Amino acid sequence: MIKIHMFSSATKVAGQGVGSAYTELMGLLQRHFPETFDVRVNDYSASDISHYHTIDPQFFLTMHEKKRGRRIGYVHFLPETLKGSLSIPWPADDVFYKYVIAFYKAMDQLVVVNPSFIPKLADYGIPASTVEYIPNFVSQQDFYAYPADQKRSLRSALGIAPGAFVVFGNGQVQERKGVRDFITLAQTHPDVTFIWAGGFSFGRLTDGYSDFKKAIDNAPKNLTFTGIIPREKMRDYYNVADLFLLPSYDELFPMSVLEAFACGVPVMLRDLSLYHSIINNRYLPAADEREMAAQLERVVADPAALAPWRAQAKAAAQYYSEDRLAGIWAKFYTAQAALGQRTRRRSS
Structure with a gap:
């Protein structure tokens, strides 16, 4: 051996x-x-x-x-x-x-x-x-799509209104992750439910800690910060989401994107060049918060527009x-x- x-x-x-x-x-x-x-x-x-x-x-x-x-x-x-x-x-x-x-x-x-x-x-x-x-x-033993009835039950258990459009993001709450844009989107789209799972893994050493702490304490009603949760619990949140959004300014190959793919969730990302060589054409691209808002408004108005991106998520999950x-x-x-x-x- x-x-x-x-x-x-x-x-x-x-x-x-x-x-x-x-x-x-x-x-x-x-x-x-x-x-x-x-x-x-x-x-x-x-x-x-x-x-x-x-x-x-x-x-x-x-x-x-x-x-x-x-x-x-x-x-x-x-x-x-x-x-x-x-x-x-x-x-x-x-x-x-x-x-x-x-x-x-x-x-x-x-x-x-x-x-x-x-x-x-x-x-x-x-x-x-x-x-x-x-x-x-990502192992598909750990991250996978739930049946429709289980998703409905889970949404009810989490207090999500029937028919709500849910945008989910996760990661450490820090400047690099683009959390400010996530908060802005929640503020400008009060009819959409936003959830961010993650917190201050490095406490006060986190870049922008004080400002983000205030933002979390004063988050709009349609935005929930769950704090740090066990990885196995994260699967539930992917499965209640209509769209996974990661607005990071810099990444390598985020595990969260692979987890979302494995759960069959359409993905929207800030269109970083480093994604082009690994998951190009697998996600909805957006250059900045304004484009994220435009993409979001389009799919909220027409949820069927997410179908191709759901298929791309499944294809990416198989490849990775x-x-x-x-x-x-x-x-x-x-x-x-x-x-x-x-x-x-x-x-x-």
Whole structure:
């Protein structure tokens, strides 16, 4: 068996996509390859592969030991993406951003979930030859569409009015996620029900914390902020939604979009160029809040206009399925273990 040691603290902070991606990969390996890969978590004994999901300092201090095997780093963010998420005072921010890149440079191989990050990493001096693109995925055992009668019952239980058009969004409440536009849309569309699931995963360090706290406390009646909820509960909200909206200004490959796809929910996104190489033509595009409003008004007036986007969601869910990605991860880990063995033989 190939020994893979996962190094992660991703699930310690609730409500973030890094934890969801980590949980999905662990589930995939346990379900598909229990006899191929010996997977352990935060185990410092000898391994063939050490896969780093988070950039904890204690991981960095031990990663140079030979017994770590082939070092794989998961790239969930770059310094520029952190700037819209966390409010870190100068000069601590500069030190932290340099540490992030130093962590990535210490890896033998990096994995990105969006190919648009490969040239950005190259700008930091990391060769494209050491970066592999493997997209995120969602297990359809965990995220799936409910029958119509179950959706109706759930809407009633959540206090959603019969016939209401529901727009659902989720993620950390922070500047980068475009939550301000979500709030504005709720204010300007009082006849539409808006729900945002997520909160301040990093507390007062969250970029824009004070302003968002006030906005949540004074949200319009048609907008509900659920706070941070368990991931398994998130499935209920996708299933009561007519439309999933993520107005983020910067993303890699948001797990929430894949979850919405898996539940068969039409998706509207701010039309970021980084989406074009991974889910182009699978979502309703909108350049800004004004275009989001126009798209929303069109589908509220004519719900049948959502039918093609519901079909696109289902098609995307099949493409980014666990079964397809299982083969990609198996091939990747097997190749990386072989590279590690060759390296050890040359150095011995």
